[in-house]
Amino acid sequence: MKSNFLWEGGATGGDDALRGRRDRVKGLERTGMDAEPRGEKGAGGAEDIRRIIAGAFAAIDPVQVAITRRLTPAERFQEGCSMIRLAEGVGAYRLRLRRPELTQQEALRMIRSRG
Numbered sequence: 001m002k003s004n005f006l007w008e009g010g011a012t013g014g015d016d017a018l019r020g021r022r023d024r025v026k027g028l029e030r031t032g033m034d035a036e037p038r039g040e041k042g043a044g045g046a047e048d049i050r051r052i053i054a055g056a057f058a059a060i061d062p063v064q065v066a067i068t069r070r071l072t073p074a075e076r077f078q079e080g081c082s083m084i085r086l087a088e089g090v091g092a093y094r095l096r097l098r099r100p101e102l103t104q105q106e107a108l109r110m111i112r113s114r115g
Contacts, residue, residue, distance in 0.1 A: 088112060 071079065091114075092107035102110070 068076065088108055088111050091111040092104060095107045095110060096102050096104070
């Protein structure tokens, strides 16, 4: 079955959108859902949180939102599964760069068990 994954570059700018996102959150260190400023006074104040949230909203592509709203629940589920497969594949690729003796299946198993 062909993936309908809409975030895979091209249609919404892909790499350019990610590059812009990185530029907007420059100076932040992300750990899971937490983000804290690096090297600035104060950590995690209300203004910092507002800035982080504003940066996240700025990264949302209105065209992508319009496309997603037209999807059926089954199509949205398929998109979610596609994003998970992409993230797992990237994780397995990066793990195999560090540990080339692993097979693709072993790397995927290790990535999936980390969550």
